Amino acid sequence: MKVFFEGVSFMYDVIIVGGGPSGASAGRRAGKLGLNTLLLDKEEFPRYKPCGGGLSDHAISYLDFELPEEFIEWEVTGARVFFKGQLIEAHKDHRLSVIVSRYMFDNLLLEKAKETGIEVHTGEKALCCREMPEYVEVDTNRGTYRAKFAIVAEGAQGFIKTCVRPVDTKEEYGICMVTEVPADEKEIEERLGKTIELHFGVAGGGYGWVFPHKTYYSVGIGGVVKDLTHPKEIMLEFLKDNGFSGNYKLHGHKIPWGGLKRRVAGSRVLLSGDAAGFVDSFSGEGLAYAISSGQFAAEVIAGICMRGGKIKDLNKYESLCQAEFGTHLKYSFLFSKMMHNFPDRTFKIFTSSEKMIDKYLEVVDFNIDYKDYLLWALLNFKLR
Numbered sequence: 368m369k370v371f372f373e374g375v376s377f378m379y380d381v382i383i384v385g386g387g388p389s390g391a392s393a394g395r396r397a398g399k400l401g402l403n404t405l406l407l408d409k410e411e412f413p414r415y416k417p418c419g420g421g422l423s424d425h426a427i428s429y430l431d432f433e434l435p436e437e438f439i440e441w442e443v444t445g446a447r448v449f450f451k452g453q454l455i456e457a458h459k460d461h462r463l464s465v466i467v468s469r470y471m472f473d474n475l476l477l478e479k480a481k482e483t484g485i486e487v488h489t490g491e492k493a494l495c496c497r498e499m500p501e502y503v504e505v506d507t508n509r510g511t512y513r514a515k516f517a518i519v520a521e522g523a524q525g526f527i528k529t530c531v532r533p534v535d536t537k538e539e540y541g542i543c544m545v546t547e548v549p550a551d552e553k554e555i556e557e558r559l560g561k562t563i564e565l566h567f568g569v570a571g572g573g574y575g576w577v578f579p580h581k582t583y584y585s586v587g588i589g590g591v592v593k594d595l596t597h598p599k600e601i602m603l604e605f606l607k608d609n610g611f612s613g614n615y616k617l618h619g620h621k622i623p624w625g626g627l628k629r630r631v632a633g634s635r636v637l638l639s640g641d642a643a644g645f646v647d648s649f650s651g652e653g654l655a656y657a658i659s660s661g662q663f664a665a666e667v668i669a670g671i672c673m674r675g676g677k678i679k680d681l682n683k684y685e686s687l688c689q690a691e692f693g694t695h696l697k698y699s700f701l702f703s704k705m706m707h708n709f710p711d712r713t714f715k716i717f718t719s720s721e722k723m724i725d726k727y728l729e730v731v732d733f734n735i736d737y738k739d740y741l742l743w744a745l746l747n748f749k750l751r
Contacts, residue, residue, distance in 0.1 A: 379405045379486075379514035380672045381665070382505050384493045384527050386412065388654055389640025390520030391476035393661035395431070398483025400669040405512060406485055407505070409492035412477050416469035417545045417618035419578045419585045421563070423464040425733040426655035429662065432479060434465075441466035441579045443563055446728065450567040450718040457724040458562070463731050466578055466585075493521070496530045496636060503635045515672060516635050516681075518664045520657075523621040523641040531638055532630040537592045539644075540623045541573065543651065544602040545587035546615040547580075555579045566605070567714045570595060575605045586611060589622065589651050591707055624648045625656070626700025637664040637684050645688065645696065648703035649737070656692055663687040698737030716744070723747070 381397055383390045386408030397404040421443070427434055442465055445458030481487055494506045496517055503517045505527075519528050523540060556579075564577035573590025586609070588595075588602050595601065602617055625646040631638045639645070640657035647653065667684045670676040706713050717723055726743060729735045735743075 377513070378502065379403050379512065381405075381516045381518060381668050382407065382496075382503065382512055382514040383518045383520060384496065384505065385520035385522060385525070385640075385642070386410070386477050386480075386487070386489065387416075387473055387520065387522060387640070387657070388476055389642070389657035389661035390518070391473070391480045391661070392429070392658040393518045393520060393639060393665045394480035394485050394487070395476070395483055396662045396665035397669065398480060398485040399431075400665060401673055402485075402665065402669055404485040405514065406480065406487045407491050407493050407507060408477075408487075408489050411490045413470050413474035415618075416473055417543070417587075417620050418469045419545065419576055419587060420466045420469055420472075420580065421464050421578060421652065422467050422472065422654055423652065423731060423733070424462060426652075426658060427465070429655060429658040435475075438467055438471055438475060439465045440468060440581045442561055444561040446724060447559075447562045447564045448567065448718050448724050449564065450714050453718055455718050455721055455724050456562065457721050457728055459725075459728055459732065463728060466580055468580065493527050496527050498530060498633050498635050516637070516668045518637050518639055518661070518668070519642050520639045520661055520664075521642050523623050525642065528638050528642045531633040531636050535621075535623055535644070539627055540621050541589055541591050541651070542595055542598055542619060543587055543589035543622055544598050544617050544619045545585060546602075546606070546617050547583040548586055548606075548611045548613070548615060549583050552581055555584065564609075566609075567718065568710065569605055569608075570598075570601055575609075577609060584611070586615075591624075594707065622646055622651050622653070624700060624703070625653075625696040626698070626703075631688070632681055632684055634678075635681070637667070637681065639664045643688075645692070647696065648700040649706065650699070650731070655733075656688075656696070659691055660688050663691070694738055695733075695736040698741060702737050702741060 380402040383406040394406045447456045492508045497504045502513050505512045559579045566575040569575045570588040570590040575588040578585040623644040625648045629644045631643040639660040645656035730740050
């Protein structure tokens with residue numbers, strides 16, 4: 368362990384705060400590019416992560432290794448969408464996503480980062496990050512570290528990101544509640560097949576979900592904080608309405624609204640993944656943007672440290688993220704705002720036909736983005 372005490376220091380190229388998908392992806396890319404890297408996470412891995420576990424094929428495409436078959440618990444080709452007693456089901460003729468256990472998947476990503484030889488400290492909590500003219504300092508519960516740069520990939524809940532920008536207000540993030548309902552594989556197969564269930568109109572402007580896993584259903588609700596004033600009560604009602612009776616442990620977590628203009632780069636610190644607000648505002652999906660933004664952050668820093676770049680080149684990070692998924696997230700936010708501001712009318716249109724859901728699956732598949740979908744939906748609505 369290389370720690371800074373009383374004027375004696377070791378200088379890393381980069382310190383990564385957070386070992387989830389974004390931090391681990393940044394760590395793996397940094398290690399492969401030859402950066403002297405320290406990754407910190409407050410948890411010991413594997414660790415529980417409240418999440419439905421949907422991993423799109425688009426997100427998988429960013430991995431630079433084959434996802435082992437044993438990590439795939441279910442394959443998804445379509446969706447069953449419910450709204451006020453109405454059911455619409457749509458399928459594609461190919462896989463859209465897989466369902467994974469985040470407990471296993473996140474640990475896999477961290478192990479893949481370790482393979483590159485980076486230094487990883489789990490069970491060590493970062494307390495703050497300070498930008499200095501020539502380096503950054505990160506205080507933890509064990510000591511203080513220095514590096515030329517830092518990547519903050521702590522997720523939506525942390526406060527280390529405040530060295531770059533303020534924490535999100537209640538208008539800038541949503542909240543989810545999730546639980547696991549034990550069931551055998553045959554029962555899950557009979558209920559869901561290769562679909563996921565999405566229930567609109569049950570959580571303010573958000574939705575509820577039922578996702579299949581090998582030995583349980585992942586059941587949850589999510590929506591904007593101001594519309595979810597009693598999330599526990601709504602969650603319990605949602606469980607009851609969908610035939611799940613029992614005492615289940617509920618887990619809550621924050622999800623930032625993507626598409627908002629947030630500061631994601633300081634003078635020596637980059638924010639990635641949920642810490643940067645890179646999340647689909649409508650679906651809540653963030654893994655694709657977590658993985659890719661972590662990789663971009665490492666690449667930009669490597670360009671400065673390893674290839675003679677200038678400190679101002681740190682600005683390339685925001686440009687890379689914007690080019691890769693900025694428009695998609697911007698219009699996911701606009702789509703989400705429409706749903707939240709006019710829920711009855713917009714959800715009625717969204718769930719009005721199989722064609723509307725089928726076209727939305729192309730957004731999930733990343734064949735089109737939200738801008739394309741909104742233009743198509745507007746034209747389709749006018750023609751009706």
